[in-house]
Amino acid sequence: MTEQAFFVLAALADQPRHGYGIVGEVADLSEGRVRLRVGTLYGVLDRLVGDGLAEADREEVLDGRLRRYYRLTRQGRDALAGEAARQAANVRVATKRLRAWRPGPAGGAV
């Protein structure tokens, strides 16, 4: 799962959101690190909908413009949970190693 897909699924985890809402939520969740352009967002959304991980929730008309909301499917929730567990396991391993790390002598091999 790409980082972009991961964050889009995470953005949909608490409530259905429309496209612009997803862009803002992903920027918040990643602390501004992941800024989705519209072409990138819909490339990810298309793939998630095609794979059954997300689906359309409802459509609303705002200022004469159609807004489509997306929600996570059960399969999407499982995929996100699986990926989160995998990343958490990676973090645990790296953190454990970092705790054991001791700086070597300056300029030489450890």
Place this chain on the structure above:
Amino acid sequence: MTELERRYRRVLRLLPASYRQAWEQDMVATFLAGAVPDDPEDAEFTAEYGRPGWAEVVSVLGLAVRLRLGGAGAPAHFRVWGGAMQRAALAVLLVYAVNALAGVRMLLWLPLRFPGLVVLGQSGAAALLGLSWVAAYLALVLGHRQLARLLMGLSLLLSAVTAGAAVVAGGGAYWGSRVAELLVSAFAVVAASAAFHRDAEPVRSRPWLTALPVGAVLVTVVLLLIQHPGDGVLVDGPGLACAALIAAVLFQQITSAAERGGSAGMWPVALVLLTFAALGLRVVTLLDYLTFTARASRPNALVTAAIVEAVVLVLVTGPLAVRAFRTLPRATHPADPRAGSRDA
């Protein structure tokens, strides 16, 4: 509709029509929500004079390439185009890799055959630099996309430098052929970079890996044969490419009935793309022969051979092209996100 929206919709025309049908309204709404400021005066100005930024355009372009050269899970129409582009690019890169290996082999063989002969200078350097195509080809076949892109870019740059040096050394002769060869190289690099995208299906590596040594041996044999003292050489690179393509198209026509599965239709389209490249190269080299070999010993025979190769290639590939595009699956996009269009 504001000017900004009109401009953005123009950018979205890069996407396949079937995809736009499903997603365009939503993409426009999302884009405008982020592009138009809250302040009414600024909003009015942006709506009239604003343009989609480069980053937005590039993201749509990237999406268009991935969709039009689709990989696993993509509609059949785009999968065929993606697979065809992969095969056409790999075939061109294979030719460069084979030529590079054959060139180095000749470089090593000539001093053995003719003791005392030292092959150095421009031709020796060009032969060694050509090995970067071998590395690029192997990286692509083995699935190292980023490395392959880097090596292909480097190889293209080296080819441009050696071609430029050859044209300067030759006093400008055959510059058209050199430019045409570079354009074919550039086509292969762009096609490979686009077709081997993140979602692209990997190619079966074994046949492509086997083709490299087999092709190098075959080309070495041909090079040795045409260097044999005789009436002169009527076979050149574009001629060999035309002959190989004619053989491949005939083989494809014979075995097409047996073609089944996900890759059906990819090779015919790839062969048509390769025919365009080979024909372009053949025509430009032919024009160069007419310009620069007017006083050579056998210009008429050389020109006649080139014309015959081009005509036979067109006659053989024509029916294949008609069949390939008639049987191409229709462009549709199955993942329709509209509410109520899918089972909840």
